[in-house]
Amino acid sequence: MELRQLRYFLAVAEEANFTRAAERVHISQPGISAQIRQLESDLGATLLDRSGRHVGLTAVGEVALDHARSVLAAVEALRHAVDEMNGLVRGKLVVGMVTACTVTPLFDALSGFHLEHPGVEVSLVEDDSVRLVEYVREGTVDLALIGAAGRPPEDLDGWPIVSEPIVAAVPVGHPLAERDGVTLAELSAYPVICLPRGTGIRAVLDEASAAQGLTPTIALQASAPGAVLNLAERGLGVAVLSESMIPRHAGLRTVPLNDADIPAVLALISAPTKSPALRELLVHCRQTFGEPKADGPVPVGGMATG
Missing domain, CATH: 1.10.10.10 (Winged helix-like DNA-binding domain superfamily/Winged helix DNA-binding domain)
Structure with missing residues (x-):
């Protein structure tokens, strides 16, 4: 037979x-x-x-x-x-990450995965969050670390790493520096320095402002949070970033945005259909990132560019 x-x-x-x-x-x-x-x-x-x-x-x-x-x-x-x-032994993985990514647990996960599965070819793609989402939908990227407004895209498998508010940062001596909090309307009276469109932080600012019929004046934008802060420190405008992106130093004061209710979310996203290599990489991601955090500081080196 x-x-x-x-x-x-x-x-x-x-x-x-x-x-x-x-x-x-x-x-x-x-x-x-x-x-x-x-x-x-x-x-x-x-x-x-x-x-x-x-x-x-x-x-x-x-x-x-x-x-x-x-x-x-x-x-x-x-x-x-x-x-x-x-x-799993001979596969390929394409991992996307937001431009200027500084989230070291992602690098730790990639390192641990590579040590266990050296035969899997891993390549990295940097881009803004909007494009990375489309790459995952198209299947050209297997896993991506993105920033989003409120929640990851519902049509993809999303694993939120952290959810936190956006805040303003101003130099010492700025009219907002001693305030306990400001509204988006009050923020709109000043030039704003922010990340470009396509990032999660910018999406939060635009959506929260639009919900109140406001259009903030974006005076300057930069892809790296450090550049946004350096420009604000020199008095060129009010920086708007997520809470954990703003380190504590003498040059800037952090001011909460009282009515920006949409959280900035950092998340790993992947398509529903997963290869054996991707499933194994996700295991390493869970080991390095730990359980998802909410409404607290990011224990992963900040939210990169969101």
Whole structure:
């Protein structure tokens, strides 16, 4: 008994016709007939009723069909398991991260994964969060670290790392420096320095302002949070970043934005269909990032560019 004979038997049973079954399995009709007769000979029983216009199953054939399907399904499962392991050993992964990423646990996860699976080729792509989301949707990026407004995209698998408010940062002596908090309307009276469109932080600022009918004046924008802070420290405008992006130093004062209710979220996102290599990388990410945090400081070196 051979696996191909079981496949031929299954094809004839489902097509109820030797000609169509032969076309389905890409063999000649005499060839499929001969193989099934050999199967019947090996089993010592007639499986197919050839007396009518359509080929039917004998009582023995009915029983044999269920077993044939089970055997072929088991073989397919075996192949799938081996293919998955081969994919883990020799696969490829494309990881996306926001520009100027400083979130070191992501690097730790990549390092740990590489040590365990050196055969998997890992490449990195830097871009803003909006483009990274599209890359994941398209399947050109497997996993991405992004910033988002409120929550990760609902059509993708999202794992929020942290959720925290956006705040303003002003130099000492600025009219807002001694305030315990300001509204977005009050913020709009000053030039703002922020990250560019496509980042999570900027999306939070734009969405929260639009909800109140406000349009802040973006005087300057830079891709790196450090540049945003340096410009603000020199009096060129009010910096708007997430809370953990603003280090404590003498040059700037952090001022809460009282009515910016949409949180800035840092999240890992991936498509629902995952390769064995990606599943293993996600395990390493969970080990390095720990459980998701909410409404607190980011224990991962800040939110990068969000």
